[in-house]
Each structure stands twice: as C-alpha cells, then as structure tokens.
Amino acid sequence: MDNSTLLLLLAFLVSYLRTVIFFRGNQSRKSSKLPPGPRPFPIIGNILKIGKKPHQSLSELSKTYGSIMTIKLGTITTIVISSPEMAKEVLHKHDSTFSGRTVLHILQTLDHHKVSVAFLDPSVHWKTLRRACVTKVCSSSQLDSTKNFRLKKLQDMLEYLDECCRKGDDQVLDIGEVVFTTILNSISSILFSIDLAGFASDSTREFRDAIRGVMEEAGKPNIADFFPALQVLDPQGARSRMDVYAAKLINIIDDIVGERMEGRAAKMEPKVWNDALDSFVLQMEEDKPQMGRLDTVHLFGDLLVAGVDTTSTIEWAMAELSKNPEKLEKAKKELQHYVIGKDIILEESNVSTLPFLRAVVKETLRLHPPAPLLVPHKALEDVKICGFTVPKNAQILVNIWAMGRDSAIWCNPNQFMPERFLESEIDFKGHDFELIPFGAGRRICPGLPLAFRSVHLMLASLIHQYNWKLADDLQPHEIDMEEKFGLTLKRVQPLKAIPSKVY
Template sequence: MDYQTLLLVITSLCASILIFIFKKLNQTQNSTKLPPGPKPLPIIGNILQLGKNPHRTLTNLSNIYGPIMTLKLGTLTTIVISSPQLAKQVLHENSQIFSNRTVPHALCALDHDKLSIGMLPTLASWKKLRKFCATKVFSTKVLDSTKILRQQKLQELLDYVNEKSKKGEIFDIGAAVFTTILNSISNTLCSMDLAHSTPDEKSQEFKNVMWGIMEEAGKPNVSDFFPILRPFDPQRIHARITNHMKKLCEIFDGIIEERISSRDSNSDSKVCNDVLDSLLNYNIEETTNKLSRNEMVHLFQDLFTAGTDTTSSTIEWVMAELLGNPEKLAKARKELCKEIGKDETIEESHISMLPFLQAVVKETFRLHPAAPLLLPHKCDENLNISGFNVPKNAQVLVNVWAMGRDPTIWENPNKFEPERFLERDINYKGNNFELIPFGAGKRICPGLPLAHRSVHLIVASLLRNFEWTLADGLNPEDMSMDERFGVTLKRVQSLRVQAISSA
C-alpha cells in the first residue's frame, strides 16, 4: 500500500469516526431538548405509571413537569399536551404535521386502519370520506331532513320511561339512552332499528358486538408499546376484536346488499332518503371518486362505534350531574317550562332558546369529555414546540380532561357550575381550545353536529316530561361519580333512577 493510499484510508476512517461522534452528540443534545417528564424505567419506560386512569395520572404529572412533557411508553416516545395554548399549536397552527395518527394494534383488525376515516392518513382516501361525511351525513340540510327519524326514536324512549314511571320501577338511564342513540344512528344510516329495549336475539347480538369492540379497543395493549410483538398478539386483543369486527361487517354488508338488490329489482322501490341511499346515489353520480363496498362497510362501523357510546355516556353524565346538583336540575326544568309549552313537542330547533341547558351540556363536556385524551396524533417531522423538540414519529396526546380541570382557566374547576358559560362566550366547535371535547383542526370529530343535536334534544325531553330521583333513596351527595377510562370515559356505576311523569 503506497503512502497516498494509506493517507486516504486514515483520513476516511477519521472522518467516519468524527461523523459518528457528531451524530451521537447531536442525538444527545436533541434528547436533552425533549420536553421534561418522569424518568423512565429500562425497557418498559413509564408504562406502569399510567395506572387505570391515565388521564388523571397525566394531569398530575403535568402539574409537576409542565403543560408539555415526555413519557416513554415501551419503545414509543409520547408527548403529552395539557394547555390550550399548546393544543392550538399542535391541532391548528401545525395541523399538517400533527394530522396523522399512531394507530392502535386493535384497530388494524381487518385492515380497518386503511379504511377508517378516524385512522387514515390525511390523503386522498381520507379526503373522499371526509367530504362525503360533511356533505351527505352531517350537513345541516341532511340533519334537518332526518330529524323526524330521531324524533321518533326519542318518543320511543319517552314511552319506555313513562311505562317505568307508571309501574314505579327503577331503571338504568344510560342503557335506555344507549338503545335510543343506537337506533337513531341506524335509522339515519339505513332506516331500521338494530336494537330494542326488550331485545330479541339479533338485537342483543348486535349490542354485544358493539360493546365487545369498544371494550377491546379500550384495553391497554402491550403490542402498542412494543410494536415488534404485534405479530404474536400476546394479549389476543387483536384476535378478539377481529372476530367482533367480522360479525359487524357481515351485518352491514348484508344491509347494503339487500338495499342494492331492492333498488336493482324494483325501479319503484321505496326511496329511504337515508345515508345508505346517499352512498349508493353518490357512487352512481361519481365517476372517479366512488366508495368501494369495503369503504362503505367500514364507514358504517366508524359512524356506529364513534357515535353511540360517546353520545349516550355524555347524556348519562349530564343526568348524573343534574341529579347530584338538584338546584341546577330545578333551574334547567324551570327554563324548559318557561320556553316550551306543556303540550308542545320539544324539537331540535328549540335548542337555541335554552341557554341554561346549553350551559349544562358545555359544563358536562368540560368535566367529562367522552375522549379525555382525544385520539392519538403522530408527529410527521421534527418540530420545536415552546422551546422543546417534538421528534418525528412521536405519539402526541392532548389531555382535554386536564384542560377542563385547570384552575388557571376555570374558577372552582371541580365544581359543576353551568352558570360560568352564561358569562363566557365559549363553544366546543374547535375555536376555543380550553374546551375541545371533539378535538380541533383537520381531525375534529365530523359527527359533532349530530352529537350537539342529540344530546340537547334528549336531555331537554327527559327533563321536561319527567321529574327525576336517584334510585333506592340515595342522597345526591352520596352518589358515586367514579369514572372508568376506555374508548370513552364512562361511569363505573350505572345511573339507576326513578322517573315521575310531569303530565
């Protein structure tokens, strides 16, 4: 080897060593710029610290480490946001960078992550589904045209409660409302009931499948913390949710097939004017942007699973808070009696006439957001937020539960005080980041307009038509308000009540 060659080899070797050292130093500097957070344990990181109620744990940790902090959940770097200002930076100002998802392994069942409006990256397929939902499902025009269906399902709930009232029976208001919401959605989508208050075999199977999906999706999954374990599915969560999803997809596919066959065989067949008809008409009108059969089935699955439990649990929390605060209940009923005649049917158009009821709903969203950490976002490139490095591919959680309980934002944050919203012009439509139970920005929940109507209409009707007490003579101050973290934030104890007709 001549001198020049030797010099070249040594120079290359030294350069490689320097580059390696520089990269290591740079990685160390970058890691020190991560937001602060609790020290992780080897391998498992901070997993054990999360506990049964991660939203509460993360709130307590944010009081120590600040409104932006880092946790290591197995191999997953997780950034937690707990202030409206930083939530605005993530969800609005840098929405393009944070608009995609870290997808839980459970939701990869049957390739749902590749078909779901909630999980898809914000590219062509997502835009197509989003546009369809905005124009054919949740637009003001469509919701106005389907309100008679929701009114019918609400009347069935009132009839059920009235029957319980006549018999003096105690019942679970959350379960009753769940059936009502489920049938309201099923009639809006495909003009049929899929559940009954006294369920038959098929109805009960559908409910069980729905509950099964939500239960499995809400469980902590080791495969999410260590993606290398996904092929082994150690907790069998993926396997169980796949079985549930198969059953649900078979039900929806059968409904779609029956409607297509009906339309094909009879040109004079009944026009349902529901979402399924809109889907099929959309595919006839569109030449390039058609929805595949698989996309239709998984869209129905999204609309059911995202809309049913969130809305029904919110209504249950509203009723629990009002029953726990009798003076607020009396105030809400007084407003309803003043604005709406005794024999007048409450309609969605009455909502704007009921400012205190609207305040009650806002206060419930503040204290009990259905998705306390929203759905997880993913950072698509390295970004500086508030002087800290948010690394590419980090999972980002927005703790809306913490923001709703922040004493620097809300006076007496743990008290149920709807009056605070009579004095402040705040809504939950993604503009006021101190109250974003539906998220904000590109990924705001597309079902917000329907949830808004459903919650107000059902609560108003229940309060106007009945007087309410807790079951078994339970005093309001003794009622448990314990919550259980999952896909939605639910009550640990079901709300058992008695109703007395106001007629």
C-alpha cells in the same frame, strides 16, 4: 423452552434493541431536545406511572413537568399536551403536521386502519371519506332532512319511559342503557333506516353486543401497542377478541348495504329511503365512484361506534343534575318557561332558546369529556415547539380532561357550575382551546353538529317530562362520580333511577 416463550424472548430482544437504537439516535441528534418528562426505565419506559386512569395520572405528572411533556410508553415516544396554549400550537398552528394517527394493534382488525376515516393518516382517500361523512350525514341541510328520523327515535324512547311509569314504582332503569339504545337507533336510522337495538327485547342483542365488545376492547390498554414487536403474539388475546366483534359488526352492516344495492340493481327497490345509504349507493353507481362498498361499510361502522360517544355525555349530565338538584330545578324551570305545552315533544330548533340547558351541556363536557385525551394524534415529521423538538412518529395526547379541571383556567374547577357559561362566549366548536371536547383543526369531530342536536334534545326530554328518583334510596350527595377510562370516559357506577311522569 417452548416456541411461544422463545418468540416472547425474541420480541423483547427486538424491542430492547429498538429502544437502545432509538436512544442512541436521539443522543446523536444534538439539536433535538425532547420536552421534559419523568425518567424512563429501560424497555418499559414510564408505563408503570400511567395506571388505570391515564388522563388523571398524566394530569398529575404535567404539574411537575409542564404543559408539554415527554413520556415513554414502552418503545413509543409520547408527547402530552396539557394547556390551551400548547393545544393551540398542536391543533392550530402545526395542525397539518400533527394530524396523523397512531393506530392501535386491535384496530388493524379486518384492515380497518386502511379504510377508516378515524385512523387513516391524512390523504386523498381520507379527505373523500371525511367529505362524505360531513356532506352525506352531518351537514346542517342533511341533518334538517333527517330530523324526523331522530324525532321518531326520541318518541320511541318516551313511549318506553311512559310505559315504565305506568308499570309503577319498581321500574329501575339504567339511564345509560336507555340513552345508548336511543342513540344507536337514531344513528342507524339516519344511516340506513333500520333500528339496531331494542329497549327490552333480545332480538337485537347480536349487534349491541358486537358494538359494546368493539368499544371495550378498543378502550383497554394493550401491551402490544407499547411493544409493536409483540403484535404477532397478541399476548393479551385482545386482537383475536376484536376480530370476532368487528367481523360481526361489519358483516351486519355489509348485509344491510348489500341488500339495498342488490334491491336497486334488480329494480326491486321502488322506495326512496332518504337516508344516508341512498346517497352512498347512488354514488357507488357512478362511472368512477370515489368510495366503494368496503369504504361505505367501514365508514358506517366508524360512525356508529364514534356516535355512541353521545351517550356518555347525556348520562354524565343526568348524574351531575341529579347530584345538584338546584341546577336540575333551574333547567326544568327554563324548559317550562320556554317550551309551550306540557307533553310536547321538543324540537331541535328549541335548543337556541334554552341558554341554561346549553350551559349544562358545556359544563358536562368540560368536566367529563368522552375522549379525555382526544383520539391520539401522530407527528408526521419533526416539529419544533417552544424550543423543544417533537420527533416524527411521536404519539400526541392532548389532555383535555386536565385542561377542564385546571384552576388557572376555571374558578372552582371541580364544581358543576353551568352558570359560568351564561355570561361567557366560550364554545366547544374548536376555536376556544380551553374547551375542546370535540377536538379542533382538521381532525375535529365531524359528528359535532349531530351530537349537538341529539345531546340537547334528549337531555331536555329526559328532564322536562320525568322526575327521576334515584334507585336504592340513594341521596344526591351519595352518587358515585368515579370514572372508568376506556374508548370513552364512562361511569364506574351506572346511573340507575325510577322515572315518574311530571304531568
């Protein structure tokens, strides 16, 4: 028997013993009654029931076991929440107790989990990082002052699309790729005034590939998360791949931050950039800085990866509008009516005058939330909910995908009907628990205000200025809406179309 087989057996034995001890412990705590759920197999628990689309399989299971349900993923006790009422219990009433994070094995790469705003448990340091993220990047005054950075990136996208239109009929574009490039550059220019991706060139491949790699690895199920004892072995090699991607990403950001710091220290930096990095560096020069270079670099990494969520929303919205041409026509008419001038670049302030466009975005986020199970939360102590006990350290998944498609909440839930939001006050800012694509409570997405502006502006520009002919003569009803579960909920088939200028 070779060493690695021996280690594997040992790890399974440890996992098994931990499972047995856990169950014994549970039985002895007479008062603790877990929420109902499917009977788990020894050791593997309910892993086999989850499949490749956990949001969908968990949605099916919750129809049998209810809107608060227990499943065992290997050794990990997981509580799945599937109704707005239960989501309110978890994210509002018991917000502080449920605001911990379970950390995937691969996210321990470069000790990221020790400095990450997205994966630290609440602490003084986490609060500092969140405050920095809100005040230095995503507050409305900060967003107003970086408006021109985003407009410039939007203009770059429109110039690229115009160029494609001029080239003629064979310019098939992957809409998701075009949007991804624009969003990435938009966030990187807000952060540090640099474009990290190009539409057509290979010069920026390194960063692009690294960020894609991080997203792919973080989205794949990893057996080492279900059996922590296996983490030393990294049986799927996920951790070593992640180490490579994360190192590339972090090194590129660290070089950018270092260059700015050194330039300032050597007084070679006469320019005021007015980007976020300016204020982070200023803060680092204080006597007792609350955040150092490492914190800043990892925070920028988090913001770039999390910010790319915006891409999938725009791609899904374009897919839904292409599949439903009468809704697309309505959105175009609204834009023609309210936006003066045909070639004009929309301003973020135009969004408030576009109720149908806003309804399209809400409807897209209802049907295709980029994070269908939010980012997993963790119970920081035992909590009683509706007569059940959620044990300390349990992982909490809030299945907002299931809530978005629940016929008890929405009429014709599987249909794309933006009109349902025209007469409704429901919003996605974390108060209406039937629609929480950004989460709610203290872990709510801090990038919401930025995402709000970017999604509306880019979507409006794509439909106001261009007509899109589906590639391969595909008909609207033939568009494949199959979902792929990962770090974000992506389309299995990328949306490909040929743009032509409207005016």
